[in-house]
Amino acid sequence: MKLIFLGSGSAFTVGADNFQSNMLLVSDRDRKLLLDCGTDIRFSLHAAGFSHLDITDIYISHLHSDHAGGLEYIGFSTKFDPRCQKPNLYLSKEMAGELWNRTLSGGMRSIEGEIAEIDTFFKVCKVPKAGSFTWEDIEFHLVKVIHVNNGYFVMPSYGLFFEVRGCKVFFTTDTQLSLEVLSEYYDRADLIFQDCETSQFPSKIHAHYERLAELPDRWKQKMWLYHYQPGTLQDARSDGFLGYVKRGQVFDFDNLNLAETSANLEILP
Numbered sequence: 001m002k003l004i005f006l007g008s009g010s011a012f013t014v015g016a017d018n019f020q021s022n023m024l025l026v027s028d029r030d031r032k033l034l035l036d037c038g039t040d041i042r043f044s045l046h047a048a049g050f051s052h053l054d055i056t057d058i059y060i061s062h063l064h065s066d067h068a069g070g071l072e073y074i075g076f077s078t079k080f081d082p083r084c085q086k087p088n089l090y091l092s093k094e095m096a097g098e099l100w101n102r103t104l105s106g107g108m109r110s111i112e113g114e115i116a117e118i119d120t121f122f123k124v125c126k127v128p129k130a131g132s133f134t135w136e137d138i139e140f141h142l143v144k145v146i147h148v149n150n151g152y153f154v155m156p157s158y159g160l161f162f163e164v165r166g167c168k169v170f171f172t173t174d175t176q177l178s179l180e181v182l183s184e185y186y187d188r189a190d191l192i193f194q195d196c197e198t199s200q201f202p203s204k205i206h207a208h209y210e211r212l213a214e215l216p217d218r219w220k221q222k223m224w225l226y227h228y229q230p231g232t233l234q235d236a237r238s239d240g241f242l243g244y245v246k247r248g249q250v251f252d253f254d255n256l257n258l259a260e261t262s263a264n265l266e267i268l269p
Helices: 039-045 071-079 095-106 178-186
Strands: 002-005 024-028 032-035 057-061 088-092 123-127 132-135 138-144 158-164 169-172 193-197 225-228 247-253
Touching: 071 095, 088 095, 088 132, 088 138, 095 123, 123 132, 123 158, 138 178, 158 178, 169 178
Parallel strands: 032 057, 057 088, 088 123, 169 193, 193 225
Antiparallel strands: 002 024, 002 247, 024 032, 132 138, 138 158, 158 169
């Protein structure tokens, strides 16, 4: 089982040096689960040697365009390509209606001779509250995180907690540093992929590096940082982290040494 970072940058990452933080889990049977599907997915897939033909399963954490904006590309490409089957789409039940009604239907509802629905393009698996989904015998538990609080309600956004080859993995996806939610999973995980904002002007809706650097060493020493902005980065390893994830970085769970440096991990071209 391998995890490939198609990109490790923030929503507004530009250029070929990095892409939005979308990842690909590749099973021993060569099935592929896309973890989020942002607007630049067609470019990041191509850069890593993949295409829409490889995508059979997709997980969406929340509805920002760097995580869901590429679904139109995947949906149209797989529907009208006879080589493709309809992809499975996993997401929280509370987001399923909004994904279609507020995000996708404007561009995808009308196709030649038909009014489309989300089921026209995807096999939708709606994960219930405090629920999980199973892919390739791995159970993925949805973790509700605090990403954006608009003053009326908290925007639905979900991280993932799962176990591969005895390694417990926590993906925060996009989140504020809300320890009342995150600390339980920081303690339980063997490997943490942490949303990390590096902007000079913090947005308040992501965990900023300056605050992450104050976390206890027992958490930082199992933490890889991703979803960061372009530009000069802090020396994360000197501050106790495993480092910043690079575009194309591959984590092989069959041969994973949690103490490895990024220099020892495979990087796709």
